[in-house]
Amino acid sequence: MDDLLQKLKDLVNESNRIVAFTGAGISSESGIPTYRGTGGLWSKYDPSIYANIDFFLRDSTYYWNFFRDERHPMLKQAKPNAAHYALVQLEKRGKISRIITQNIDGLHQMAGHSYVIELHGNARKILCLHCDKTFTIDEVYEKLKQELPPKCSCGGNLKPNVIFFGESLPQDALEEATLVANNCDLFLVLGSSLVVYPAANLPEIAKKENAALVIINIDPTPLDDIADIVIHKSASKVLSEVV
Numbered sequence: 001m002d003d004l005l006q007k008l009k010d011l012v013n014e015s016n017r018i019v020a021f022t023g024a025g026i027s028s029e030s031g032i033p034t035y036r037g038t039g040g041l042w043s044k045y046d047p048s049i050y051a052n053i054d055f056f057l058r059d060s061t062y063y064w065n066f067f068r069d070e071r072h073p074m075l076k077q078a079k080p081n082a083a084h085y086a087l088v089q090l091e092k093r094g095k096i097s098r099i100i101t102q103n104i105d106g107l108h109q110m111a112g113h114s115y116v117i118e119l120h121g122n123a124r125k126i127l128c129l130h131c132d133k134t135f136t137i138d139e140v141y142e143k144l145k146q147e148l149p150p151k152c153s154c155g156g157n158l159k160p161n162v163i164f165f166g167e168s169l170p171q172d173a174l175e176e177a178t179l180v181a182n183n184c185d186l187f188l189v190l191g192s193s194l195v196v197y198p199a200a201n202l203p204e205i206a207k208k209e210n211a212a213l214v215i216i217n218i219d220p221t222p223l224d225d226i227a228d229i230v231i232h233k234s235a236s237k238v239l240s241e242v243v
């Protein structure tokens with residue numbers, strides 16, 4: 001481990017265009033459960049009901065009950081952890097060119113990044129599907145005390161600003177992520193199982209363009225074999241050491 005950590009420190013020292021690509025694992029120590037694995041959200045909530053766009057458009061009451069009981073309290077209590085703050089430090093030192101996240105929790109911004117590429121949206125924003133008006137999670141939480149499902153004042157249905165299964169990723173975010181992956185010197189994966197596509201293509205794109213690939217994830221990933229450094233440890237512990 002000491003050798004790997006030293007190798008990682010050297011690589012970070014030599015790099016000036018690092019892309020940090022984060023997944024649910026970076027936020028697990030902030031109290032937000034991952035989807036997969038032991039204790040993952042999907043072991044309690046069936047994703048074909050709670051995260052599928054066709055189901056949501058047919059009957060959103062399941063989702064809004066989940067929002068009231070799980071998501072809203074979870075987003076309210078979650079705070080960035082040492083891994084989020086370590087990335088802010090690396091950005092201040094001019095090391096990071098971009099943060100790309102699959103997370104929907106907004107914790108990178110709360111830690112201090114002014115700009116983050118969000119591939120799967122942000123659960124802290126809720127949109128009216130009819131007039132595009134936006135609401136905070138607290139506003140919708142209040143609405144839910146009166147009506148289920150909650151409605152906009154125009155009568156339109158509401159939807160969290162996140163990508164459900166069955167929806168395409170936002171094209172502009174994906175294009176920008178591909179561009180920065182093409183132009184980085186180090187692609188740093190933090191807490192992602194790398195099984196959700198097309199996001200999981202990005203490390204391969206970076207590697208093909210001769211960037212170094214580092215994967216820090218507790219469990220093995222399908223891309224471990226092509227990475228220059230793989231560390232199966234907590235992202236916060238490893239990043240704190242590096243910084």
Ligand code: NAD
Nearest residue numbers: 023024025034035036103104105191192193218219234235
């Ligand atoms: P995932 O749930 O598929 O995998 C998470 C990975 O993180 C696992 O392989 C696990 O071994 C690892 N991990 C857990 N704790 C860790 C830690 N402290 N340090 C390092 N690694 C750790 O997550 P994913 O790859 O991001 O899956 C993609 C989907 O999950 C995305 O669509 C994302 O929107 C969604 N998601 C987001 C959040 C969030 O916003 N915080 C939470 C759950 C799921």
